[in-house]
Amino acid sequence: MPRAGLTPSVVTADAAAFADEHGFEALTLAALAKRLGVATPSLYKHVDGLDGLRRAVSLLAVAELAERLQASAVGRSGPEALRAVFASYRRYALEHPGRYSSIQRSPSPSDTEAQRLFARPVEVITAVLRGFAIPDERMVHTIRALRSALHGFVDLETRGGFGLPEDVDASFALLTDGFLRQLEPVPDGGGPIGTGA
Amino acid sequence: MPRAGLTPSVVTADAAAFADEHGFEALTLAALAKRLGVATPSLYKHVDGLDGLRRAVSLLAVAELAERLQASAVGRSGPEALRAVFASYRRYALEHPGRYSSIQRSPSPSDTEAQRLFARPVEVITAVLRGFAIPDERMVHTIRALRSALHGFVDLETRGGFGLPEDVDASFALLTDGFLRQLEPVPDGGGPIGTGA
DNA sequence: GCGCTTGGCTAATGTCATTAGCTTTAGGGC
């Protein structure tokens, strides 16, 4: 019998694709093994059980998300950057609902690798907000408000929490505008957001 | 062997308590049966399997939440009512994380009973927002923004998504203020929110 | 060509959900 050519990356990537197609809840070792044409226990050679697989998918997802956010902010600043980040955050969740769902379980504090990766999207957001005139003592609250609005909207949308599906784009635009209106933009703040964040 | 005296209500209430203590994910027929001192299959006399149990808990939770929101809005209007609703929404989620978690899976469109109950919290919010000068065409977007902010914050908080646990109250106060600032309150709009909503 | 690492397999165990079918409780009608 020829080898299947699996590696941790291949398994994780396939798991992410499966989660996007069938939901993160439906991601199971048995289902993934079937998809890969392999017996279930074989997966243990590449990932550390179901928990390890879930963790791997969430790390993949959060890294991808951070990358997207970063990319959308590069070369932009202030409101323009914030709009871009909002839009790409939402787009990522809509394109990859299973992956997005996977990052909703916060990693254990002892998992420093995961902690590091999970911090990245927040860092991008923080960097973008530096282009606004936000007093230091309010910064953390503002970041939380931003994350809340963004996550809340996307979570409700991806779960089908909004009754009418038609003008969700308009709702999101209004949310974005509303958030921007709360920030006092610096006339022309720090330059564009670079790669360093 | 004497009877355990179970009923659908008792089973559901205990399931809700279990979910609050151990998380909605951990709610399992086997665990609940053990808690009730009964064999697992016995539960089928009262609830329709695991899915039925989850549904029952979510209906219980969403009804309780609606009641809380309603109660906090009664006798108040405008910003005062909105603040009260924000606060009681968050309090419910913090006091009953398992129940709150249970209402995050939106019911199937064919489940009209669930649809009806799930609409109630939104109706309370809608009633409160009527005390503000919001143009009709913006109402649905505003409701969505409000739900997003509220749900997003509470979801992040209950999942431990905020790094520093200390001044979360301050963050929530800021979120509430920020949202209110976006609404143009009617000088003295429609009276307080009544029981009919 | 040889051997060792390692990917993949089968077998076995344990947990959980679910169904079938039995037993006994306990309340209502007499």
Place this chain on the structure above:
DNA sequence: GCCCTAAAGCTAATGACATTAGCCAAGCGC
């Protein structure tokens, strides 16, 4: 007070998964 029946609870059996142990062969390094 006594039976009779609906229903509460039980045990047994099945099937999906996750997980562990231990076997075997593929294919790379020499």
